Amino acid sequence: MTFMLAVIVGVLYAAGTYLILRRSVVKVIFGLIFLGHAANLMIFTVGRLTKGAPAFVPEGAEAITEPFADPLPQALILTAIVIGFGVQAFTIVLFKRTYQTVGTEDLDKMKSTDQLPGDKS
Amino acid sequence: MSWIIMLPILLPLCTAVIMIFFRRSTALHRILNAAGTALMLGVSLVMLGSVQTGGILSLRIGGWEAPFGISLVADMLSSVMVVATAFIGFTTALYSLGTIDREREHYFYHPLLQLLLMGINGAFLTGDIFNLYVWFEVMLISSFVLLVLGGRPEQLEGAIKYVTLNLLSSSIFLAAVGILYGTAGTLNMADLAARIPLLGHRELLSVVGVLFMITFGIKAAIFPLFFWLPASYHTPPVAVSAIFAGLLTKVGVYAIMRFFTTVFIHEEAAFIHQVLLFLSAFTMVVGVMGAVAQYDMRKLLSFHIISQIGYMIFALAIQSPLAIAGALFYIIHNIVAKTNLFYVSGLIQRLKGSYDLREIGGVYRFYPMLGLLFLVPALGLAGIPPLSGFWAKFIVIKAGIDSEHYLLVGIALCVSMLTLYSMIKIWNEAFWKDDPRGEGSVEDEGYLLIPSMKKVMMVLPIVILGSVTIVFGFWFEPFFELADKAAVELLDSGAYIEAVMGGRS
Amino acid sequence: MYSVILATASRYLLVLLLMFSVFLLLRGHNEPGGGFVGGLVAAAAYALYFIANGIDAARTILRFEPLNIIATGLLVAIASTLPSLAAGEQFMTAVWIDTGVPLIGKVGTPLLFDLGVYFLVLGITLTILFSLAEEDRP
Secondary structure (H helix, E strand, O other), X not given: OHXXXXXXXXXXXXXXXXXXXXXXXXXXXXXXXXXXXXXXXXXXXXXXXXXXXXOOOOOOOOOOOOXXXXXXXXXXXXXXXXXHHHHHHHHHHHHHHHHHHHOOOEHHHOOHHHOOOOOOO | OXXXXXXXXXXXXXXXXXXXXXXXXXXXXXXXXXXXXXXXXXXXXXXXXXXXXXOOEEEEHHHOOOOOOOEEEEOHHHHHHXXXXXXXXXXXXHHHHHHOOHHHHHOOHHHHHHHHHHHXXXXXXXXXXXXXXXXXXXXXXXXXXXXXXXXXXXXXXHHHHHHHHHHHHHHHHHHHHHHHHHHHOOOEHHHHHHHHHHOOOHHHHHHHHHHHHHHHHHHHOOOOOOOHHHHHOOOOOHHHHHHHHHHHHHHHXXXXXXXXXXXXXXXXXXXXXXXXXXXXXXXXHHHHHHHHHOOEHHHHHHHHHHHHHHHHHHHHHHXXXXXXXXXXXXXXXXXXXXXXXXXXXXXXXXXXXXOEOOOOOOHHHHOHHHHHXXXXXXXXXXXXXXXXXXXXXXXXXXHHHHOOOHHHHHHHHHHHHHHHHHHHHHHHHHHHOOOOOOOOOHHHHHHHHOOHHHHHHHHHHHHHHHHHHHHHHHOHHHHHHHHHHHHHHHHOHHHHHHHHHHOOO | OOOHHHHHHHHHHHHHHHHHHHHHHHHOXXXXXXXXXXXXXXXXXXXXXXXXXXXXXXXXXXXXXXXXXXXXXXXXXXXXOHHHHHOOOOOOOOOEEEOOOOOOOEEEHHHHHHHHHHHHHHHHHHHHHHHHHHHOOO
């Protein structure tokens, strides 16, 4: 299971990296989302997978017994997903507005902010 | 007393919430913004005082013991940075009163400023790495909105670059946090500092270190990760550019400082310090070269931010107590001078109607006092004695010579010359030469039409920040002692661990 | 796109879903649930009503501005941190009061915080939804 997740994380990273290098802003958004998911899944995987053992102290016992699943990575991922959701929603709206205002979705054409004033090409 | 750590975070949140309730009254927003930041400045000064006398403060949120819950920690470094944040926040709030238009105010300019300050303060005060990520995101999302507020095409174009690269940095941050948790089993900085020297999997730790360096490097705009900065910082209104220029990149520098002097201090980290040293030289040179080529004042100043970051990283990478103190003093001096220069450029634009140095001129002839107001931060930045920049560069270079990095010292000195050159360029073009469009152009009269209250609000922050630059220069010693104390504290991670893990306050 | 069936159903579903969302909020006490999920369900209830009856009707039945709901949520969440200071505990430590009343039982600041989250999620989701809906208007 860990191996499979590792492969998925790798594929997501590869796809995300490929996509953010594209010229189309839509693909860049997908790339960013993939990278976010890859990171989340990676936290999940490196937090060590333990199946069917929630971290509850059984009734009457003082401490939890091994093995138990570490709940912290899941809490981290939940926070990261919520934050990522908000930021990605903002990004999508921003890219849409940019497309409407600038009139292109080709990143190579969006270079006015990097040019020296005067050399309009 | 430790609950005072919460106040720099809670105050701006409360102010923002009240503003959202009364969102139709922009007059109230303005008053609340200025009052809220003034109060924050007061609180942060009290906090600095209590940290100075009583040592490191730590607050365990929810009463959970240190490595398990989230800790907020205020040591000297954090409290100094919070004071600087509150101070820049206050002056920006004043400056916004004179420059921000009603439309932006209506679209939540003031609450966003408060939330930005909350994010920055949170990032400075947290003692937990994942919490640092959360505060980074709070800071980023408010900065995203502030950047695009107004929606002009160049703003949106700049924002695309800013947002994409910063989101990339966030996802790298997240990955680094994940691997670190998998390796060390904790995310509390103090706990990490205690545990990392004992861990196995050293090679994974190096990977984590490099990932963190890239993340914070993007935020701090070091070479070769800075390209988002000159593409976006000149697009929003100048009050926003000023607070971004002053504070946002410094959060990245702070994170590098905290990380690679408190947490990652094992022998593998020496490699990262070598890399940082190498990159700092490029950062200094490339930044200043970019600045020299520019004619847009704000772009010129944006490139300067990068060059100045190089000095801070250089000092950080040396790692001697003197160098760390120098880096901290450099950060504070730079926050003040850089923000001030942006304010001045905004004022010149108001007078002459353009940021382009080729189109304007003759400012000195009509506004000689403005010339003085410009020269204080400009010469301060270039490092002319007795202004603050001289001392900042002096310490950094002294530390460089002590540690025998002669080549880097030489580069730093040359870059200093180029900095002075580009400041003189602004002076020559904007102040000294005649106005290419002839005297008494329309913009001059337009300036007379600005209500005098607004004029005061534009000039007052410049005067305040300028006098701070002078005070840093003439009464250098007490400030350096503060920085020195912070540096000693920072390098002694034992005290930090003790305060967070064992502190009962 | 007006559908009589959906419009009629949404009126009853709104009430049911809102009740369910409050149930989820209170259940989050000890079991899966809580302010976040509750807020989402409540937002879904209004979203359904908006799809069936249009944006104006949805705004009318909501009565409050979504932005005010966000601010209220934040305010409630901030207020939930204050009792810990009064009790002299670390910041945000949970303070519980045993009311002794059956069915209600212990009431504490985490519940208040959850309520804040509930309002916040409801407000934010509706703000996003409503502004997207109003963008298409001339």
